[in-house]
Amino acid sequence: MGGFPGGTAVSLVTVYDWPTVDGQAGGSPHLHTASTEGYVVTSGTGAVETLSGNGYQRHDLARGTVLWFTPGTVHRLINGSGDLQLVVVMQNAGIPEAGDAVFTFPEATLADPEAYSAAASAPAAPGLTETERGEATRARRDLAVDGFLALRERVEAEGPAAMKPLWDSAARLVSSRTETWRKLWADGPKAQADATGAHLDALAKADPAHLCDAHVADAGGPAAKWGMCGRLETWDLRP
Template identity: 35%
Template sequence: MSAPQLPAGIGMSRVNVYESAGPDGLRGGTPHMHLICTEMYVGLSGQGTAEFIDSSGYHRYSLGPGDAFVFTPGTVHRLVSDDALTVLVVMENDWLAELGDAVFPFAASGDDKDYATLACAGTEMSVRQRRDAAVLGFNQLADSWRQGDTDTARHQLRAFYTEAARRQHAQGTHWAATVAQGTMAVALDALHARAAAVDEADPKLLRPGRVTPLPPSPTPPAIPGMCGMRRPYLNTPLHDRLLGQSSASEPI
């Protein structure tokens, strides 16, 4: 029997937001942005804040149990823990984002090699260095919005978008093909097959129906992710690949 898949090919994990302080004194994760995947935060326990930068400005929201936010590609985001913040993270297309669909707003990223070295964190020290560099860059983007200088803020954000698209293209990843072969595409094919079977009054695709309890994966291991220590609810081939490369060449 094949492993179960979460609805619509999503990835879902429990994240304990980092408690170490960044260069601005706030405790939390690494600001970053996705170019392909939509994401969702749901507060589980503790208290903190979620910070966002998008084309309409800088936004800061309280985040606690029951609070939820969904944000689309092009939104720079950051989690801050005030009191042991734990968040449920729901990610489109399984863990595609953790496997490369993420760009960091480093204050001074240098050339592509310097950027890649900083982005590909595999140790506790390198995770903090990546976080600190991204926090400085995030605050540079946010400060213009905070000061009401919207023209400068929009110019900076457009420049970051341009650089982000260039960096992703330079990776050489064929994202359209990756998405076409990913978990969301598999889930959509299965959905269409079930709908077609119902249209034909054919019950054959109902026979494999089953329930699968999904407790968070045991600790250890917890993966040092971008926002905090991440515990997936379901190991998938993409997640297993991520575990095998957590100290190698891909950002986590």
């Protein structure tokens, strides 16, 4: 059984303390189309604003808070204390990194695949200095916040049905990626679930063969990145 338990990915996020147009500091609002995301808060205080089938909600965050949200839930991290840090556990390791995130850019940008791609990938442009990557990340965040605030206003006025245009746009934007994602899922989470089934079959027969393959794995040191919600420390935990 290879890869991190459950075929999940883990990262450490130090949430951005950059202020936004509405006076709150934090990251880029976005949603995932195929993966559930979980937060385990390790220090600081803040909040996550969400837009989902439950409408608009604001959830307070403090050390020890554990919450998670399913695909399609727009989430915006707010750094209240200036030192908010959390561990993020992502379902389907590899799929989020392969494009399973859609920013809440304004509708005109979401409707234009080329404009969307340019805005979403701006911080990864070749030849940028670290300072320039940070500036591009902040500009991307600001664009996503603009779209989020307009969407939040519609959801508060019209209810969760106002989310439908964003969900339609998100599905269109990622539809061409699903074959790549399917292989990542098959080699990761599905393979682990299938292996567990085989282990249970073996144990029912008192067969310990898989126990003889017991071992310890070490992911090594993390890599630092400019993330959507904050500075990331990530590990490659796939098989």
